[in-house]
Amino acid sequence: MQAWRQATLPACPLCLPGTCRLEPLAPYLRKVPAVAFVARFYCRAQHTTISLLPDFYASRVPGLLDDIEHAAEVAEAGGGTEHTAETLRPADASDAITLGAAVAWVRRRVAWVREVLAIVGSLFPDLFAGVARSVGAFRAHLETSSVLVALRGICERHLHVLPRPLGLNPRTPVARPRRRAPRQSMGPDPPAEAG
Numbered sequence: 801m802q803a804w805r806q807a808t809l810p811a812c813p814l815c816l817p818g819t820c821r822l823e824p825l826a827p828y829l830r831k832v833p834a835v836a837f838v839a840r841f842y843c844r845a846q847h848t849t850i851s852l853l854p855d856f857y858a859s860r861v862p863g864l865l866d867d868i869e870h871a872a873e874v875a876e877a878g879g880g881t882e883h884t885a886e887t888l889r890p891a892d893a894s895d896a897i898t899l900g901a902a903v904a905w906v907r908r909r910v911a912w913v914r915e916v917l918a919i920v921g922s923l924f925p926d927l928f929a930g931v932a933r934s935v936g937a938f939r940a941h942l943e944t945s946s947v948l949v950a951l952r953g954i955c956e957r958h959l960h961v962l963p964r965p966l967g968l969n970p971r972t973p974v975a976r977p978r979r980r981a982p983r984q985s986m987g988p989d990p991p992a993e994a995g
């Protein structure tokens with residue numbers, strides 16, 4: 801299926817309606833975790849490329865939101881960061897990676913998830929009142945095993961101010977509402993950061 805061929809943006813997520821014109825760009829090839837084309841647009845006013853990212857993709861880092869969540873989940877289970885790195889390393893990294901690199905890989909993911917849960921908790925104080933800022937607590941509260949994917953829907957109007965891997969992290973955060981783009985999330989191009 802070549803969904804990217806039909807992908808359009810109803811409105812620029814960064815600008816007030818009618819104040820800029822989005823130009824379609826050639827789709828880019830996203831290689832991790834699976835090869836896929838991602839539709840892109842360019843906002844002249846913000847000098848920013850905006851991508852239509854399927855909801856399960858992490859933003860600005862390679863891979864899936866579920867995989868990042870899994871790393872944080874394993875870390876929460878205890879045993880220490882080194883143990884978590886040893887547990888996760890075979891599934892995600894090449895044989896050549898060092899334990900030190902794997903530990904850093906785990907720490908980045910734990911920090912991203914922690915930051916996202918803290919921000920989401922403060923964006924929706926009533927919804928997450930009394931919920932611990934952990935993957936386990938959010939899973940129980942939202943009754944899902946894909947907390948980050950669920951939060952991307954819940955936080956849709958805030959994605960442009962949220963950090964990676966959930967949010968879209970534009971260079972100039974602006975707190976403006978935007979229209980809904982069903983089943984896809986918009987984000988600037990993914991990054992050079994190696995997973």
Ligand SMILES: [Zn+2]
Pocket residue numbers: 812813814815819820821843844845846
């Ligand atoms: Zn714009």
